[in-house]
Amino acid sequence: MPVGKNAFKHVSYLWDKEEASRLEGDEVALLIYRSNLLGADLRLTNYGGGNTSCKVQDRDPLSGSLKEVMWVKGSGGDLGTLKREGLAALYVDRLRSLEHIYKGLEFEDEMVELFNHCIFDLQSKAPSIDTPLHGFLPFKHIDHLHPDAAIAIAAAKDGEQITKELFEGSIGWVNWQKPGFDLGLQLRKCLEENPGIRGIMLGSHGLFTWGDTAYESYVNTLEVIERCAEYLESRYGQKGAVFNGPKIQSEPEAFRKKQAAAIAPVLRGFCSSERHMIGHFTDDPRVLEFINSNDLARLAPLGTSCPDHFLRTKISPLVLPLNAAADLSDLVKLKETLAPEFEAYRTMYKAYYMQCKHENSPAIRDANPVIILYPGIGMFSFAKDKQTARVAAEFYINAINVMKGAEAISSYTSLPRQEAFNIEYWLLEEAKLQRMPKPKALSGKIALITGSAGGIGKAIARKFVQEGACVVINDNDSGRLEAAAQKFHKEFGPDAYVATLLDVTSTDHIQEAFETASLAFGGIDIVVNCAGISISKSIQDHTEKDWDLLYNILVKGQFLVTQKGVELMRKQRIGGDILNIVSKNALVSGPNNAGYGSAKAAQLHLSRLTAAELGQDKIRVNTVNPDAVISDSKIWEGSWAEGRAKAYGITVEELPAYYAGRTLLNEVILPEDISNACFALIGGLMNKSTGNILNVDGGIANAFLR
Template sequence: MQKNFKHVNYLWDEKKAAQFGDDQVALFLYRSNILGADLRITNYGGGNTSCKTIEKDPLTNEDVEVMWIKGSGGDIGTLTKAGIAGLYTERLRDLKNVYGGLEDEDRMVGLFNHCIYDLNSKAPSIDTPLHGLLPFKHIDHLHPDALIAVAAAKDSEQVTKEIWGDTMGWVPWQRPGFDLGLQLEKCLNDNPGIRGIVLGSHGLFTWGDTSYESYINSLEVIEMASEYIEKKIKEKGSVFGGQKLQSLPKEERLEKASQLMPMLRGLCSSEARMIGHFNDNDIVLEFINSNDLERLAPMGTSCPDHFLRTKIQPLVLDLKTDEDLSDTDAILKKLQPSFQKYRQEYKDYYDTCKKSNSPAIRDANPVIIIYPGVGMFSFAKNKQTTRVANEFYINAINVMRGAEAISAYTSLPRQEAFDIEYWLLEEAKLQRMPKEKPLSRRVAFITGAGGGIGKAIADKLAEEGANVVLSDIAEDRLQEAVDTYARDVASYAVCDVTKNESITEAYKKACLEFGGIDIIVHSAGLAISKPLTETTDADWDILQNVLVKGQFELAKQGVTILRKQGLGGDIINIASKNGLVSGPNNVGYGTAKAAQQHMSRLLAAELAADKIRVNVVNPDGVIVGSKIWEGDWAEGRAKAYGISVEELPAHYAKRNLLNEIIYPADIANGVFALVGILDKSTGNIINVDGGMANAFVR
């Protein structure tokens, strides 16, 4: 069998597959994972795979056929046993006896539960009958770009015949459900011996007697379609009508994107706060700079999996590549009518297509936004969702590219698209989603986050749902820190808070990564403990520069971004008990910490009109896990109290009223209280010190 492919990745590893022996479910999961690893084959959450095995019926002890299939809402690339459903195949086929036609589709989905064999099953998906009514042991339902291009071409059936002859079936567009399963069954009965079926405007069904045969069959069919499209593109000489304009150079694109993203984020967040993603790869640029953009973009996408994540069509910005984006008010004034028009058109689409039982209209803001010459933005409820939407629109671009090369691209009629987008079963799936965490949809920028208190703060905010951007001067520490988070949660930016340009670059990265910022935490710091006469100018300057000037510049630049978004925000400064208490050998550090505290009060008063809250957390005696205790500070404090360094933890614990050791995680809880709970507090100081009477603020 063929193992060398140009347009798809052959990832089957014989040694790894051999480890599963004759475990057909394990081999089906392995096949699913390697198919899902290639975005040209299917994107996150797209497609479905299955296998059928013979099992013992626990009630009769007789052999029965069981179909194992990806459950509702799953992803084949990351599929595990916990994510599949196991159903009696014959019971599923017996549902043909009670099926009442297209109006009965939603009821049928509920009946799938009566076919469950494995009581640990995930909820069966709407694709279940499409697999169950076909006889094959292993089946792949995929959404390859090349196949959807064939499926979305205006003469799709004829093109299918041209590419595969009599070896492939073709079924016209129909919404997934029991009746589509019947259509696939009929297609196979009418065309015995075919290797697969093309679903009009939708995707591909292929199969095999073994997991490997199904895998190879899928790859070969996709490769044939890809080669056909490649040949057509060469014959045509150009795609998308050729290029209408040139892209800006890479650095200029990123600069424009970082300036614009907070403004776009604010506009897209008129109903609920959104997280952003930016893409300017070659595929995107070829499309958005083309002569055909104005014709193709409004047509919308063809595959249901695409528009469910991207909305029916993108918003194309009326901005020139040489536009000056520094004047926020002027740019927002120019952008607002486009967003208003998009929202109204989406409302009109809803009002025109809705039915008496349709769910309420959803957020009318665009998901995909195109800036010709610069790139493509996406905005959704979290980073994974917006990244995946971005990837799906790239799939849609590839589909348009292929269909246009073949003949002409066709999209789903608006009513068909609406019926899927507002399908009651789709709404039920949305309602089953877990409740969002308190800091979901928010982006936190934390300085000093390579370890110690800063990392603990980042951990806590991420745990509560925020995206976090860790900054520090040590890249190795940052890389190690970011690796502790799941994908799409965290990023990092090397940042020296004593240098304005370093802060600028760090904020730029945060905007490019997540669309903007909502929470700024200044945790970067150092401590120097010396008597007055031993404190040098260098000691004084570095304390002022890191703790005070750094805080000032972080706030100054950060507020510019927060105002672009118009969503309010939080600034939390990590100061110290030493800013309130007069202690020995502490003139430089204590003065800087007092300056941090009073600057925070001043900013709280100034920024309240923008709904930007500024608060302070005062730690004390955080020895375990704190970076400042790795240097000379410990020796200085031990000397000041007349004890040894080893005695410091016990000394600090005993001197607070609660006799508690204070950890970095305790400081992180203080930050979370201010940004996640106390949403009407500003100008406040929270002491996290176990209770120090001489540091009480009132």
């Protein structure tokens, strides 16, 4: 079979001979290169799943003699982004010698601690539970992946026989067993009983393949997975329509997005009964094919097969009992329909825990669903952060692919519930969870900050992301917004933010912005009204157009954005925060400031009024009053600076020093000062405060509230 990108249809051949040639002689570098290529194709393995290894000769730092050392992906991490520091390096002879003290399956977890006594490179990553699976095989380069096509065969009722016939005995088979030391011994036994095989299929789990070089292992892996995928493709349709054909048809894409945006905050509210969750939505064609099918009701309750899939997606999804075209505007009726479904799911999950738990099992975790399926519309996933929610959706798509393939060639089998529980509540997994960093103050929170492409708004958005929130950045200037989005992408990555154009005087724009928040993250927790404009003119020079512009953006904009934000927060029923960035000018009278100052005063009192009204919804409304924040502010690019300089009888260049000099602290106020004040109000220490005004102006006595 010719090797190259044209030789494969179902997997991506990405090997670059020129790039690889630069790594010749460094087997570990080639291992990393190969791993990154394999991890780049989600058809080959899921995010964070699978592991790869190589064995090399290296000098023992104590004896100076040559020793065989195995470099293998360490605990955690992802093949697609793997670097050298993500590898564990172990003496192969020491690892294999552990067989002599291994006491059996009941003592699997004890063996993991002993891996540390086999470490060669003391700076390397902690070894994972899969380490012995690589260590007991003799090959120089090994790939362990979770390809959808291979798992479809591995999860089929008669997968072992299919594997034998499909590969004519060149791929071995090991029945399902939880990863660990004994599974490594089982792989070695399979190889001894089937000399000359090119790989091993793990029942319901995944695939092991290998080679004498990094390239040989890479090509062998692709060829085996390609053969599995070809076989599945040849069988689609032979047993009838996929998933027994469609039961319903999908709604048009635009309608699907509207329905998803409308219901996402409601679902998020239910899923956040224990802690705030972040959502993800997809209407991927593979999802729609499954959720619209006649077999949905039969297959969905079975759950997944591959342990990696199961860990991310829970025992089973929740299927919504809603018509795709249902009217979702009656919030009371919608919640009355959905509340029993969520309660039934939680009851099921608690029963599953009680039936399967062991004496030393960790305490029950969040009983809410991770995956929610809405036939005709799409799939929602909810987790502690955006990346985890998105990856959970990717894993469930993997599971759908597996079910589709298994049903095409035989019938799908999932992990038994006890085995699934043993994976989900594995003490080693619990230990891994306990080692994770403590959540940040705004983890699980979603914020929309108006005017957040620059100045104060951008500083607030950056601060919130740094403290764990997801943010909706926006502006009415597309160029300015694009520049801000690029900076956020570079600094924080794609899961931290979403960008959308927003004119706060347009109800259509506002509606679209909150729909964007709902589709991207599931809802909203924090609304910051920061978009602004400044006009400094005398009474005589002020025009009606100036007046309307100020009041439309500052007062009407705050009202409209707050109104829509409150509507969404009430769907969630988990409270929220509204922060209004007003001004010292709301309290202090000055020359040439009638329009701006009175609009700011209106913003301030509107804040008080909404605080009084929204307390019953656990929605807090607070105000931050800045003054003279010049840095990165669009306001100061226009005539405002000239107007204020003229009012004070100074030049524009003298404004920063003038503003600092009139404060009690003699300080220049920066955007970061305002963002810190915002965080102080919503960071968790002031959850019982509403209707407050926090001055951040360096100290201006005339602006004191009392």
